[in-house]
Amino acid sequence: MTNNSSRKVALITGASSGIGAVYAARLAARGYDLILVARRADRLEALCAQLSKAHGIKAEPIMADLTKDQDVARIETVLSTNKDVRVLVNNAGLARLAPAAQMPVNDVVTQITLNITALTRLTQAAVPTFVARNQGLIINIASALAVHSLPISAIYSGTKAFVLQFTRGLQQELAETGVKVQLVLPASTATEIWDLSGVPLAALNQETLMTTEHMVDAALAGLDQGETITWPSVADASLWEKYEAARSELFAGTQAGMPAPRYKIG
Numbered sequence: 001m002t003n004n005s006s007r008k009v010a011l012i013t014g015a016s017s018g019i020g021a022v023y024a025a026r027l028a029a030r031g032y033d034l035i036l037v038a039r040r041a042d043r044l045e046a047l048c049a050q051l052s053k054a055h056g057i058k059a060e061p062i063m064a065d066l067t068k069d070q071d072v073a074r075i076e077t078v079l080s081t082n083k084d085v086r087v088l089v090n091n092a093g094l095a096r097l098a099p100a101a102q103m104p105v106n107d108v109v110t111q112i113t114l115n116i117t118a119l120t121r122l123t124q125a126a127v128p129t130f131v132a133r134n135q136g137l138i139i140n141i142a143s144a145l146a147v148h149s150l151p152i153s154a155i156y157s158g159t160k161a162f163v164l165q166f167t168r169g170l171q172q173e174l175a176e177t178g179v180k181v182q183l184v185l186p187a188s189t190a191t192e193i194w195d196l197s198g199v200p201l202a203a204l205n206q207e208t209l210m211t212t213e214h215m216v217d218a219a220l221a222g223l224d225q226g227e228t229i230t231w232p233s234v235a236d237a238s239l240w241e242k243y244e245a246a247r248s249e250l251f252a253g254t255q256a257g258m259p260a261p262r263y264k265i266g
């Protein structure tokens with residue numbers, strides 16, 4: 001499969017607000033044409049018009065509800081047929097923060113469907129084209145809650161833990177190709193997700209909140225430095241190395257083939 005086009009397109013999900021809208025602006029500034037995906041057409045259209053004018057790029061809005069099978073299928077088709085797509089930013093996400101047992105089942109299912117199923121399907125659609133070209137970039141937005149659960153975040157943390165493990169596995173699968181996969185794990189970032197989550201932004205410790213611009217610029221700086229895992233707010237990078245080393249040691253410790261001595265009866 002060859003592609004002689006010089007166009008480079010970035011497809012960003014959840015680009016109508018917050019982190020995704022800043023990714024759109026930053027990638028437009030880097031010369032990417034854009035395909036912006038979300039449900040709110042008015043916001044997408046306004047952003048496309050603004051970024052096209054500011055950066056002389058082409059920007060196309062696609063209205064899609066990524067919790068709906070047929071809408072995910074439309075974006076899968078774009079990813080598998082538009083050979084100009086060089087970057088996929090899997091950013092669309094939803095948080096509903098409440099005890100799992102009290103959460104309406106619809107809130108549970110939509111979080112899992114958007115944060116896990118849509119992200120996985122869109123990645124699967126993009127990978128074959130990227131591998132065939134031996135080039136491409138997937139940016140998966142997880143969360144610091146991928147490694148941390150709160151009494152109100154069992155579902156959300158679980159979805160982001162999936163993104164963490166899925167992306168780590170994918171990075172290994174694609175290690176011998178020219179396709180890059182970056183995992184980004186933001187901590188609290190000032191976006192609309194909070195007010196929608198049930199925990200208002202104003203209720204958070206404001207000192208722990210990052211702006212969307214700082215978050216995305218740090219993540220892109222990490223990408224430019226060749227990082228595959230980026231913790232935008234973590235000053236001490238050795239913390240992740242220690243976490244990985246402990247995780248690896250724990251996994252090695254599971255490979256014993258026998259119950260641990262403390263579980264031996266008699």
Ligand code: NAP
Nearest residue numbers: 014016017018019038039040065066093143188189191193
């Ligand atoms: P946001 O401003 O609420 O943006 C979420 C985006 O996802 C919006 O563009 C929204 O667009 C889109 N979206 C929501 N439901 C959708 C659906 N059913 N179909 C298609 N698109 C949908 O929140 P954000 O903080 O920027 O979130 C972006 C990502 O960052 C998420 O994956 C989130 O989990 C992650 N994250 C955020 C924080 C934080 O503190 N803000 C921290 C860690 C990770 P429409 O409503 O127009 O569809």
